[in-house]
Amino acid sequence: MVKKIYIYSIIPDMAVDSQFVIENPSLKTGRKGKFISCTISDRTGKLSCRIWGPYGCGRDDIESVSRIITEYEGHIFRISGKADKFNDELTVNINDGLRYLSEPVDEKKVTTSDYIYSPADIDGNKTKIFELIDSIKNDGLKELVHTVIKKSDGFFDKPAARTKHHDYNGGLAEHSLEVAQIALSSCSSICGVRLNRDITLAGAILHDIGKCQSFKRKGLYFASLPAYSLIGHITPAMQTLSRYTSFVDDNTYQELLHIIQSHHGEYGEIRPQTPEAWAVHFADNTSAMLHEVSEDLKTAKKGEILWGKRSEGMVFCTESCEEEQPDEERKSPGAAKNQMTFTDCFD
Ligand SMILES: [Fe+2]
Ligand SMILES: [Fe+2]
Numbered sequence: 050m051v052k053k054i055y056i057y058s059i060i061p062d063m064a065v066d067s068q069f070v071i072e073n074p075s076l077k078t079g080r081k082g083k084f085i086s087c088t089i090s091d092r093t094g095k096l097s098c099r100i101w102g103p104y105g106c107g108r109d110d111i112e113s114v115s116r117i118i119t120e121y122e123g124h125i126f127r128i129s130g131k132a133d134k135f136n137d138e139l140t141v142n143i144n145d146g147l148r149y150l151s152e153p154v155d156e157k158k159v160t161t162s163d164y165i166y167s168p169a170d171i172d173g174n175k176t177k178i179f180e181l182i183d184s185i186k187n188d189g190l191k192e193l194v195h196t197v198i199k200k201s202d203g204f205f206d207k208p209a210a211r212t213k214h215h216d217y218n219g220g221l222a223e224h225s226l227e228v229a230q231i232a233l234s235s236c237s238s239i240c241g242v243r244l245n246r247d248i249t250l251a252g253a254i255l256h257d258i259g260k261c262q263s264f265k266r267k268g269l270y271f272a273s274l275p276a277y278s279l280i281g282h283i284t285p286a287m288q289t290l291s292r293y294t295s296f297v298d299d300n301t302y303q304e305l306l307h308i309i310q311s312h313h314g315e316y317g318e319i320r321p322q323t324p325e326a327w328a329v330h331f332a333d334n335t336s337a338m339l340h341e342v343s344e345d346l347k348t349a350k351k352g353e354i355l356w357g358k359r360s361e362g363m364v365f366c367t368e369s370c371e372e373e374q375p376d377e378e379r380k381s382p383g384a385a386k387n388q389m390t391f392t393d394c395f396d
Contacts, residue, residue: 056094059132065141066129068154070164070269076115083111090166097140102147114150123268124153137355139348165269169219174226175205187247193296194251207264211273213359214340221260224336229253231332249325252308259286346370
């Protein structure tokens with residue numbers, strides 16, 4: 050089956066019959082009985098999907114499909130259903146198409162790159178992050194950050210989240226780079242406030258390093274592990290950094306740990322207590338929230354106000370937000386991104 054429909058082209062009321070990767074399947078119980086909630090994806094994006102089965106479909110049928118797509122999570126399936134808006138969110142609903150979900154598509158017969166969603170410029174982000182690390186003046190701290198990143202399990206490939214922001218291959222490094230760039234801009238643009246550039250930069254790059262332990266490759270994407278919600282990512286980051294105490298003096302080490310420990314801000318266990326920790330916390334929020342609002346507005350029309358599932362608040366589509374993306378960007382997402390260079394931000 051040739052792939053004819055891509056995520057970016059799906060609009061409400063459209064009949065959808067094409068192949069997509071299934072991510073994050075979850076068996077749920079609603080008013081009408083069991084259904085499966087999941088995400089479908091291809092190289093152009095991701096979309097919510099609900100699998101209900103045909104009219105009169107039994108609970109056993111849904112549970113059996115749930116077991117199959119959970120086992121083959123991250124693999125390609127034929128998705129046959131209809132797109133609709135549900136709670137302001139575009140969703141593909143599957144009824145009769147349940148029968149196509151008994152096995153995944155043979156991936157030898159498809160071009161797998163058509164199914165991997167990553168707007169991140171993975172190689173470009175890698176170069177920029179190593180440039181930033183090289184700019185750290187404290188040699189021990191530079192060595193520490195360099196070693197942690199080099200020895201990490203997938204820092205440049207894994208996502209930063211399961212569904213909220215930067216939830217795609219390469220998202221963790223992209224988010225960390227953004228946090229570093231935004232936090233560093235605070236160092237040079239806030240009058241009369243002295244921030245230690247080295248500590249700010251090291252903390253920003255490493256603030257989410259614990260997320261490397263939250264995901265593992267499954268098929269064509271990275272699935273979240275139970276540790277993602279059971280343990281979170283601060284404790285694993287602390288465990289990782291504890292191997293490198295000898296690289297820096299005690300004060301520097303404590304300041305770095307404090308940034309990571311407090312980066313969730315007001316509502317974390319530890320509130321930020323240094324300008325550097327606040328700078329990283331706000332940079333983290335800025336990077337995350339702007340991506341979430343932007344994603345929430347992706348299918349909105351000019352003048353529309355809707356509930357943003359990712360940002361968990363109302364979002365409004367201005368004239369500029371509805372502007373069409375250039376065709377090239379839609380065909381190969383990522384091509385027009387990341388054109389901002391290191392020197393654009395921090396001369
Ligand atoms: Fe975090
Ligand atoms: Fe973060």
